[in-house]
Amino acid sequence: MSFFGELYLRSTLPFISEEMTAKEVAYLAKRFEDLQVPGPVVDLGCGHGRHAARLNTEGPLAGRIIGLELDALSLQERLPGFPAVRADLRSLPFRTGSLAGAYAWYSTLFVFSDEEHVALLREIARCLRPGGRLVLHTVPYERLAAQPEASFSTRLPDGSLLEERSRFDAARGRDEASRRLTFPDGRVLSGQYAVRYYPLADLIQLLDFTGFSMCWVHGGLEGEPPSGTSTDLIVGAELRHG
CATH class of the missing domain: 3.40.50.150 (Vaccinia Virus protein VP39)
Structure with missing residues (x-):
């Protein structure tokens, strides 16, 4: 998707x-x-x-x-x-x-x-x-370069579970991440993205x-x-x- x-x-x-x-x-x-x-x-x-x-x-x-x-x-x-x-x-x-x-x-x-x-x-x-x-x-590029890896898992107000992992490649200036959203009814949305900094x-x-x-x-x-x-x-x- x-x-x-x-x-x-x-x-x-x-x-x-x-x-x-x-x-x-x-x-x-x-x-x-x-x-x-x-x-x-x-x-x-x-x-x-x-x-x-x-x-x-x-x-x-x-x-x-x-x-x-x-x-x-x-x-x-x-x-x-x-x-x-x-x-x-x-x-x-x-x-x-x-x-x-x-x-x-x-x-x-x-x-x-x-x-x-x-x-x-x-x-x-x-x-x-x-x-x-x-x-x-x-x-700022420097902010991502200082903390190149990040992950979190949190509940949203509607009870959905949001999970994400990201890694910043300073050499290419690209932050690549995957995100997964699980709704209370069990429906799941997931995808990947990359942003150039x-x-x-x-x-x-x-x-x-x-x-x-x-x-x-x-x-x-x-x-x-x-x-x-x-x-x-x-x-x-x-x-x-x-």
């Missing part, structure tokens, strides 16, 4: 608090509030729309958000308040130069091969207008190679600089003119 479907949705939502969502939405609103480029802003991999629904309702991006998601179940269960399209990140259904901005949370863009990541970022660049803004959220210098180089100029790097939602203990790595970039 596809990992980024029901398994991901059912095993992730219980860990996302209202407070966390509010802080992330506030961060995104602040980082786009001075955007001068006209046009829509797309939530790449919007899931059930916890960011998009709020950003499209109030604040500087009200009425400008479009969600994009491949998983049909997530779109079916998405929150009201924003339009969304079902599409693959690697083939965006937008006209060239039609978007003012885009954002992607939780390493959404980096679940493919290195070659596909180049093509994907170029596809985003194709859709953005010059000066359009891209915000990427991921996890780039050292910051490599990520900046990748963005530059695909037409972007870095504007800022933050290690958290307060806008603090990244450090060896940061839990987040958030990069803001703009599409270069010409």
Whole structure:
């Protein structure tokens, strides 16, 4: 089965608090509030729309958000308040130069091969207008390298058992994991996934190679600089003119 479907949705939502969502939405609103480029802003991999629904309702991006998601179940269960399209990140259904901005949370863009990541970022660049803004959220490479193996087993509020094991290969920059979700009725969902984590210098180089100029790097939602203990790595970039 596809990992980024029901398994991901059912095993992730219980860990996302209202407070966390509010802080992330506030961060995104602040980082786009001075955007001068006209046009829509797309939530790449919007899931059930916890960011998009709020950003499209109030604040500087009200009425400008479009969600994009491949998983049909997530779109079916998405929150009201924003339009969304079902599409693959690697083939965006937008006209060239039609978007003012885009954002992607939780390493959404980096679940493919290195070659596909180049093509994907170029596809985003194709859709953005010059000066359009891209915000990427991921996890610092150094944090994973310091703790390359992890596992956990926990009960979710509905009684389901969630189990996961992961191992980070620092040489390849890939975190590979398996997840298993056992529902109270005995139904089981299981799958594997891999996420590519780039050292910051490599990520900046990748963005530059695909037409972007870095504007800022933050290690958290307060806008603090990244450090060896940061839990987040958030990069803001703009599409270069010409």
